[in-house]
Amino acid sequence: MKNNVFIVGSILIVFLFVVVFIHFSNDHKECETVVNTLTYSNGTVVKTEEHICKEIYNF
Template identity: 55%
Template sequence: MTKDILIGTIFGIVLLTAGILTFIHVSNDHVECETVVENTVGANGEVITTERHICNERFNF
């Protein structure tokens, strides 16, 4: 294996990895997600706030 082929292979792998990570970052927009906040009162009268992230996307990276 020559030095040029090795450098080209490493450059190709790095470029492919960067492209895949960019695609995942751009396509993970959480359009179908929502945040639900629930307030409840505990036994001692304190207010307990629970925040849930609900996501109905088919694929979530």
């Protein structure tokens, strides 16, 4: 019975370490939004937004 508690506890601790690693290694701070404006010859203006991230890990 104590072995089962030890195994479940170990799995829980490893899982928590993985979640904390993913949370703190997330580099979303380097993301930016680029707005491109394009004007056609007939006067129509089109704006596009592009979300650019330079992530090391993509989870």
